[in-house]
Amino acid sequence: xxxxxxxxxxxxxxxxxxxxxxxxxxxxxxxxxxxxxxxxxxxxxxxxxxxxxxxxxxxxxxxxxxxxxxxxxxxxxxxxxxxxxxxxxxxxxxxxxxxxxxxxxxxxxxxxxxxxxxxxxxxxxxxxxxxxxxxxxxxxxxxxxxxxxxxxxxxxxxxxxxxxxxxxxxxxxxxxxxxxxxxxxxxxxxxxxxxxxxxxxxxxxxxxxxxxxxxxxxxxxxxxxxxxxxxxxxxxxxxxxxxxxxxxxxxxxxxxxxxxxxxxxxxxxxxxxxxxxxxxxxxxxxxxxxxxxxxxxxxxxxxxxxxxxxxx
Numbered sequence: 001x002x003x004x005x006x007x008x009x010x011x012x013x014x015x016x017x018x019x020x021x022x023x024x025x026x027x028x029x030x031x032x033x034x035x036x037x038x039x040x041x042x043x044x045x046x047x048x049x050x051x052x053x054x055x056x057x058x059x060x061x062x063x064x065x066x067x068x069x070x071x072x073x074x075x076x077x078x079x080x081x082x083x084x085x086x087x088x089x090x091x092x093x094x095x096x097x098x099x100x101x102x103x104x105x106x107x108x109x110x111x112x113x114x115x116x117x118x119x120x121x122x123x124x125x126x127x128x129x130x131x132x133x134x135x136x137x138x139x140x141x142x143x144x145x146x147x148x149x150x151x152x153x154x155x156x157x158x159x160x161x162x163x164x165x166x167x168x169x170x171x172x173x174x175x176x177x178x179x180x181x182x183x184x185x186x187x188x189x190x191x192x193x194x195x196x197x198x199x200x201x202x203x204x205x206x207x208x209x210x211x212x213x214x215x216x217x218x219x220x221x222x223x224x225x226x227x228x229x230x231x232x233x234x235x236x237x238x239x240x241x242x243x244x245x246x247x248x249x250x251x252x253x254x255x256x257x258x259x260x261x262x263x264x265x266x267x268x269x270x271x272x273x274x275x276x277x278x279x280x281x282x283x284x285x286x287x288x289x290x291x292x293x294x295x296x297x298x299x300x301x302x303x304x305x306x307x308x309x310x311x312x
Contacts, residue, residue, distance in 0.1 A: 092274040100274040101281060107263070108282050115260040116286050118175035120247035123182025128239055130183070131190035132232065139198050140216065149195060156188035160249050168254040178259075181250040186239035193238070197231025198224050230305050233298040240290045244283060 074094045080086070081093040088096060101108070138144045164181050171177035201224045214222070251261025260279050267275040 088273060089271040090273075092277060096274045097277045097281065101278040104275065104278060107258075108278060110258050111260045111263050111279065112282055112286065114175060114256070114258055115178070115247050115251065116244070116283075119178030119250070119259075120182055120243045122175075123179035123247065124186055124239060124243040126179065127183035127186035127243075128190045128236060131187045131235075132194050135191050135194035135198065136220075139195075139220075145195060149192070152188045152191050152195075156192065158184075160185060160246055164246075164250040164253045167250065173254045173256060175259075177254070178247045178250040182243045182246040185242045185246040189242065190232075190235040190239055193231045193235030194228065197228025200224075200231060201227040229302050230298075233294065233302065237291055237294050237298070240294055241287060244287045244290070248283065 077091075078094045081091060086093075138148060160181065163184055164177075167180040167184070168177045171180050210219075248261040248264070251259045252265055255262040260283060264276050264279050267273070267279075
């Protein structure tokens with residue numbers, strides 16, 4: 001019998017033994033949970049380190065492993081909340097969150113459109129476009145670039161709780177003020193990454209372009225912008241998270257009677273934590289999809305870069 005098969009038999013047998021002992025009441029309730037979590041962790045470790053020859057099997061492992069891990073965490077969460085009668089005002093059960101989620105799809109969709117699409121996405125597009133444009137405009141002036149970079153780094157550290165009330169006072173309670181907050185949050189990180197990327201081309205490569213008599217525009221389009229793409233996409237991926245956070249937090253300082261930030265704030269006051277967690281699920285799904293989509297675009301646009309080459 002192979003060692004791999006022995007490991008799996010040990011895990012399955014251990015789970016069966018824990019279930020039997022727990023069913024006849026010989027162990028405290030928390031002991032089987034700890035043992036089960038340990039055995040599940042061991043099985044996931046074995047699955048992660050198993051050797052597969054088929055590319056399809058390797059791809060399935062990459063997909064299944066995080067799903068299994070997430071399902072295990074949710075299962076343990078459900079067991080702990082159910083077994084110890086945790087109050088829903090402290091931590092609702094996953095089943096209660098799921099029930100609220102599916103019963104409130106229309107409300108969640110309206111909040112999603114208001115916060116993510118109108119406030120987050122519009123601010124993200126405006127802020128990132130403006131940052132790249134400004135970086136390209138001042139790139140020809142090293143003096144301006146050197147003077148602006150420290151200012152950009154300083155402004156990038158401004159706290160959102162100081163920016164959001166000002167934007168709400170300027171642009172009102174609608175989605176426009178949330179988009180303005182997102183623009184300010186994403187502009188400076190995107191600008192700094194773009195400027196760093198434009199300086200990433202090798203000195204010898206720049207000298208070679210000058211030897212060929214290339215103009216500034218030709219050097220920019222054929223050498224410096226391609227070299228800057230990994231930095232630009234890194235900034236775009238960072239800003240996906242910043243845009244989501246900015247749009248939600250900005251609604252705490254004034255919004256219409258809908259929106260994800262408004263709903264979270266209101267439901268927290270009513271101790272409706274199941275709805276709060278449903279909004280968190282929507283935000284997590286939106287953020288993951290946003291980041292994943294940007295990663296796919298990056299892979300297609302920078303397939304030539306070493307970071308995108310497949311390992312092994």
